[in-house]
Amino acid sequence: MDKRKETGGNRAMRLFIQNRWFLPGLRLALGGVFLYAGTTKVIGPQAFADSIATFKMLPPQLINIVALGLPPFEILAGLMLVSGWNARAASLAVAGLAFVFGIALGQALIRGLVVDCGCFGSGEPSTLKTWGSFGRALLILAGSLWVFCMQDTD
Amino acid sequence: MKTLRADLMVIWLVATTALCVGLLINQFRDTPLPLVYKDKAERLQDSVQRIASKESASAPAPMVHLPEKLSLEEFASYVENKRGLILDARPEIFHRLGHVPGALSLPRDDFEKGYAAVKAKLETDRSQPIVIYCSDASCEDSGLVKKSLAALGFSNLTLYEGGWNGWTNAKKPEETAQ
Structure with missing residues (x-):
């Protein structure tokens, strides 16, 4: 039987992931991020609508609807992740959001658009920040898919 | 499933x-x-239309020769000699945190309220030069405010494109709102 030797780094990673606090911790972190992101956007929907417009993906008829509906959705999904109520569904929702954010940011980078992510309120648009936001979306996608796969059904 | x-x-x-x-x-x-x-320009246009509908038409101001844009040195001379009116087109919160000495806040994102606040100073002398700035050359707020003021009958308008970043990078004096 071919039994490969486990390196120290791999073992530490396995123990970290298998720790009983890892999944609740990940849920809390993801939930906290979405609670914060949603709250900053609920406060300034016009600035968020302007951020969405910089992506040049949605028609004007949909931009404000998304700017009004998305922040409460993020807050509710964040609350569900933090509380653990329907956490599997919430993690799937968060994964979906992260996927859409990744597509939006990726197409902006490919098209050379200087966008304001608007993820945590409005800010100065920059390509460097867009790359950072793209990386963050991928991390959130990976984390939420992990929660979705590992979380017990309610 | x-x-x-x-x-x-x-x-x-x-x-x-x-x-x-x-x-x-x-x-x-x-x-x-x-x-x-509605994008920023359309919202600003709506604000200008609402202001214009409330005001009676003013006589056009006599033209003063002004360049389209001012360099840092030219802008600094306007500020130091208190020549004309300096307007800050950035959001009001940024103006409160720091602005060019003597500049008044006329934010693009809250134009109607800002215009009502500075109207008296603007109307004092319609022929005075008005210099508008925002954050830096990439921001569009100063250009949009300039267009709006032109639509309201002000003609002696110019921009300092270097904006607040150009001003502070040059280590020029700053002022904060009291």
Whole structure:
């Protein structure tokens, strides 16, 4: 039987992931991020609508609807992740959001658009920040898919 | 499969609730967001039209020769000699945190309120030069405010494109709101 030797780094990673606090911790972190992101956007929907417009993906008829509906959705999904109520569904929702954010940011980078992510309120648009936001979306996608796969059904 | 369907049903319910909550909160805002998006220029144009409809037409101001844009040195001479009116087109919060000495706030994103506040100073002498700035050369706020003031009958308008960043990078004096 071919039994490969486990390196120290791999073992530490396995123990970290298998720790009983890892999944609740990940849920809390993801939930906290979405609670914060949603709250900053609920406060300034016009600035968020302007951020969405910089992506040049949605028609004007949909931009404000998304700017009004998305922040409460993020807050509710964040609350569900933090509380653990329907956490599997919430993690799937968060994964979906992260996927859409990744597509939006990726197409902006490919098209050379200087966008304001608007993820945590409005800010100065920059390509460097867009790359950072793209990386963050991928991390959130990976984390939420992990929660979705590992979380017990309610 | 059954569990996934149940998860998707929960997501659909949460999304519907979130949209209803978002639309409801919007109704209680001072200025609710319209359902169809208007960009910055269109919103500013609406503000200008509302202001213009309230005001009687003014006689056009005599033209003074002004360059389209000012260099840092030219702008500094306007500031130091207190020549004309300096307007800060950035959001009001940034103006409060720091601005060019003597500059008044006329934010692009709250033009109607800002215009009402500086109107008396603007009307003192319609022929005075008005220099507008925002953050830096990439921001469009100063250009949009310039267009709006031109639409309201002010003709001696110019821009300092270097903006607040150009001013502070050159280690020029700053002023904060009291």
